[in-house]
Amino acid sequence: MINLHSFKSKLKELISHDNLPSGDEVPSYQTLKAFNERYTFSSLLAYERYDEKDKIYFNKDTVGIMLHCPPSTGLVNENIAVLNGIFQGIYPPDTTIQINIISDSNIEYIIRNWALEGTDPTVNNAEMYEYLALSRYQHLINAKWDPLVDDQPFILRNMHLVISIYHPYPKGYTPSNFDDFTSEIDRIKRSRDSLISKLASAQIPSKVMEPQHFINILNGFLNPDRNEQPILEYNDLKPISDQIISSETVFLPEQSGITIVHKDQKYSLLPYHVRTFPQRWKGVRNGELIGSYRDNILRLGCPFILSLNVIIPDQSRSKTEALAKQVRATQMADSPMAKFMPSWKDKKQDWDYTVKSLEDGNKLVESCFQILLLTKQGEEQKNEETLRSLYSSLGWTINKSRYTPVHSVLNALPMGAPRDVQKGLQIFKYYTPMLSQNCTNLAPFVGEWKGYDKSLMLMMGRRGQLAYFDQFANKKGNYNIACCATSGSGKSFVTQENITNTLRKGGRAFVIDAGHSYRNICNLLGGTYIDFGDYRRQLCLNPFTNIRDEYLVIDGEKTEKTHFEEQLPMLKQIVMQMATGATSLSKQEETQIEIAITKTWEKNKSENEINDVYEYLNSSTDPIAKNLAMALYPYSKNGMYGKYVNGKSNVDYTNNFVVLDLDALNVMKDLQVVVLLMLMMQITQIMYLSGDKKRRKLCIIDEAWRLMDSGETGTVSHAAKSIEEGYRVARKHGGSFMSLTQKISDYFKSETSKAALMNADFTIYLRQKPAELNSAVKQQHIDDSSGIVDVLRTLETKQGQYSEMAIESPEGLSVFRLVVDPITEKLYSTSPDEVQFIQDKKAEGFSLLESIQLLLDQQNIAA
Numbered sequence: 001m002i003n004l005h006s007f008k009s010k011l012k013e014l015i016s017h018d019n020l021p022s023g024d025e026v027p028s029y030q031t032l033k034a035f036n037e038r039y040t041f042s043s044l045l046a047y048e049r050y051d052e053k054d055k056i057y058f059n060k061d062t063v064g065i066m067l068h069c070p071p072s073t074g075l076v077n078e079n080i081a082v083l084n085g086i087f088q089g090i091y092p093p094d095t096t097i098q099i100n101i102i103s104d105s106n107i108e109y110i111i112r113n114w115a116l117e118g119t120d121p122t123v124n125n126a127e128m129y130e131y132l133a134l135s136r137y138q139h140l141i142n143a144k145w146d147p148l149v150d151d152q153p154f155i156l157r158n159m160h161l162v163i164s165i166y167h168p169y170p171k172g173y174t175p176s177n178f179d180d181f182t183s184e185i186d187r188i189k190r191s192r193d194s195l196i197s198k199l200a201s202a203q204i205p206s207k208v209m210e211p212q213h214f215i216n217i218l219n220g221f222l223n224p225d226r227n228e229q230p231i232l233e234y235n236d237l238k239p240i241s242d243q244i245i246s247s248e249t250v251f252l253p254e255q256s257g258i259t260i261v262h263k264d265q266k267y268s269l270l271p272y273h274v275r276t277f278p279q280r281w282k283g284v285r286n287g288e289l290i291g292s293y294r295d296n297i298l299r300l301g302c303p304f305i306l307s308l309n310v311i312i313p314d315q316s317r318s319k320t321e322a323l324a325k326q327v328r329a330t331q332m333a334d335s336p337m338a339k340f341m342p343s344w345k346d347k348k349q350d351w352d353y354t355v356k357s358l359e360d361g362n363k364l365v366e367s368c369f370q371i372l373l374l375t376k377q378g379e380e381q382k383n384e385e386t387l388r389s390l391y392s393s394l395g396w397t398i399n400k401s402r403y404t405p406v407h408s409v410l411n412a413l414p415m416g417a418p419r420d421v422q423k424g425l426q427i428f429k430y431y432t433p434m435l436s437q438n439c440t441n442l443a444p445f446v447g448e449w450k451g452y453d454k455s456l457m458l459m460m461g462r463r464g465q466l467a468y469f470d471q472f473a474n475k476k477g478n479y480n481i482a483c484c485a486t487s488g489s490g491k492s493f494v495t496q497e498n499i500t501n502t503l504r505k506g507g508r509a510f511v512i513d514a515g516h517s518y519r520n521i522c523n524l525l526g527g528t529y530i531d532f533g534d535y536r537r538q539l540c541l542n543p544f545t546n547i548r549d550e551y552l553v554i555d556g557e558k559t560e561k562t563h564f565e566e567q568l569p570m571l572k573q574i575v576m577q578m579a580t581g582a583t584s585l586s587k588q589e590e591t592q593i594e595i596a597i598t599k600t601w602e603k604n605k606s607e608n609e610i611n612d613v614y615e616y617l618n619s620s621t622d623p624i625a626k627n628l629a630m631a632l633y634p635y636s637k638n639g640m641y642g643k644y645v646n647g648k649s650n651v652d653y654t655n656n657f658v659v660l661d662l663d664a665l666n667v668m669k670d671l672q673v674v675v676l677l678m679l680m681m682q683i684t685q686i687m688y689l690s691g692d693k694k695r696r697k698l699c700i701i702d703e704a705w706r707l708m709d710s711g712e713t714g715t716v717s718h719a720a721k722s723i724e725e726g727y728r729v730a731r732k733h734g735g736s737f738m739s740l741t742q743k744i745s746d747y748f749k750s751e752t753s754k755a756a757l758m759n760a761d762f763t764i765y766l767r768q769k770p771a772e773l774n775s776a777v778k779q780q781h782i783d784d785s786s787g788i789v790d791v792l793r794t795l796e797t798k799q800g801q802y803s804e805m806a807i808e809s810p811e812g813l814s815v816f817r818l819v820v821d822p823i824t825e826k827l828y829s830t831s832p833d834e835v836q837f838i839q840d841k842k843a844e845g846f847s848l849l850e851s852i853q854l855l856l857d858q859q860n861i862a863a
Helices: 004-015 029-038 077-087 108-116 126-144 182-201 211-222 240-244 283-290 315-334 336-340 343-359 380-393 405-412 419-427 436-442 491-504 519-524 563-580 587-607 610-618 623-635 669-689 718-732 744-748 751-758 770-778 788-793 822-827 832-843 848-858
Strands: 047-051 056-059 062-069 095-104 158-168 249-254 257-262 265-276 304-312 364-376 397-400 432-435 457-461 466-469 481-484 508-513 528-531 551-554 557-562 657-661 697-701 735-741 762-765 802-809 812-818
Touching (some): 047 240, 056 182, 062 182, 077 182, 077 283, 095 211, 095 283, 108 126, 108 466, 304 405, 304 436, 315 364, 343 432, 364 380, 380 397, 405 419, 457 491, 466 812, 481 491, 481 744, 491 508, 491 697, 491 802, 491 812, 491 822, 519 832, 557 563, 563 623, 563 669, 563 718, 587 623, 610 623, 669 718, 669 735, 718 735, 735 744, 735 751, 744 770, 770 788, 788 802, 822 848, 832 848
Parallel strands (some): 481 735, 508 657, 508 697, 528 657, 697 735
Antiparallel strands (some): 047 056, 056 062, 062 158, 095 304, 257 265, 265 364, 304 364, 364 432, 457 466, 457 812, 551 557, 762 802, 802 812
């Protein structure tokens, strides 16, 4: 254990000067190196032990609590008002409240979880899927230190929000006897519970930071490694600080930073602090502190820590001092000299405002905002210039924390500063007086959304945060997606990524298309391709064939509703669409159709046909039924469309991947809409018959606006109602519908396509043309009250590198990038030449992966 008295003495010797060191007073490299040889870095860390029972950390001269949170994805004024309550709580004098964002380079486990979690080794092409996942892992793993994009500092990271509250041991308390003071322990626990509650009210979930998690987070930052690091187990018999620093790591303090040598790899740990803040700053902008949202260059290309330390002094003394300064400022402002010193009136206004704020419940505190950069040696200047440019663009002035590298690093680590370190930095004026409400606006609460806890698709934010996207993980609504993407923006990559991963993880994927866009991926993945223009076989879509004469079983439990009763609303809308197209029906007409469907089902069950419904209506003496039969005639056995709906349904859905192309029906719009609705109905039936709600079931409808164009305008059509019903049933059986259009306005060309948009919890926007965005706002097709259009204007696609998308979900709006490896990029390619090359090589006897590798070799691209 470190001798605390010696530690204090040495720190005072190094930093407790009245003025900034200069000349010979600056500690030499030899002096700092000798200091490091005498005190290992782990001995300078404050962490000692963790009480599992009370969830309290005991440090060398402080005691406190620590929480781990996913960073907020954005604060609004209501959130900031709630968070201000954290700093307004009642705490012992000299309590420190610390907010940290830690950019962690340990990303291997996130990518590996995506690659391995839920992968089904029994699916068709399992070995290929495993190879693709491994290829993605190897492609992305280097980006923990090296940019993924040549002209951008775009590295991958995992960001943690860590919040700690700690204070010096009260007089008479020590780590060994603290357990005896139950009242103090209870106060600390109440403080923790209050903090958790306030964070939850601000939409920031939190949990107690367990020591093992904490050790592994700091291990990644203080023992940097270009290779994967092991997960460390917490040993409650050893001081926590001794478990953080590896024996293979050496720290060499210098005047403006610390050199870290880990396994012969050299890194620089560079501390900075904010000298001045903008005159006005709103917490809603704090997302910019981790990197620019819009400027690709102003992003940090290395791991970092942001830290706001707020020391809360004795408030009675602070208020007394504030009142005295207000009186003095008033005297100066009212004096005859004031007309020569305009700043005196400004100072009076400042102290008037401060005193008023204190009366309103704010506190006068001391705060220190720091940034630590962890760079590979040789890249210090590049990363420092980016940092300075970023913060300068925001109006913040930062200084390099020269002469105090050790103290600055300790102060920036969560709960890392002994009290003497803070006092030393106060002498250096790193800490400045501030109102608590200003601290709330400056605190680094904001990062990027990490996505869901399930990992269907692996994405990344613009600032490098890895994220899982899985519509099936939505706990707040349905799993449906509406996607708008202009040509060349990466739409095919997004859809194929969704399909491939759904199949890889044992799910089922259906695609309804009009244009043969999915023929290649279907053939490559061994799917079933059904072309309605292939007249060698007559396809029949009898909607009754797959309806079971049984009660529904959901989540293993029998319900009181039959399968037919569940399907009846969709059947009814489909028959009405057949009979009258876009024309609305009276209540009596709807009732006649419902009776006809029900009566013929009771007689024929799954052998029922649309022709039976026609004949039932035609045999009625009711003129309304007769008229409906006449309207339904085209779908009777003798009608022109009868062959598509009468007889046993023969569409083969046995393959886990089925593509149904309706391009040949473009000249028969009325039939095309009916076929689409029947396919959707049959697919929801397959979703139910699969028997496993947890199994992912995806249905993609591409060129949705064309397929859903039923000719109606301004009315809620039968097709639209059928879409709504189909989406509802799919959700119940664990299914997801994903519709795609090129433009936002395409969804508003018919009530049917609009229903697809309105019934989707997720809207994915890829790049849109500026004119389309302007039109969408003008036509009120998009609500721009939150500024979403400004975000959409920034979306870009870099061919062969990434596609950007904005995903609007129940969790809010987030911008992601989809980055694929070279092998997957060729698999998803729609280039005619590349597709033909792969097909030719497969015809020669090469496997799919071998064919792709030959293509990469021809193009001199490393896999």
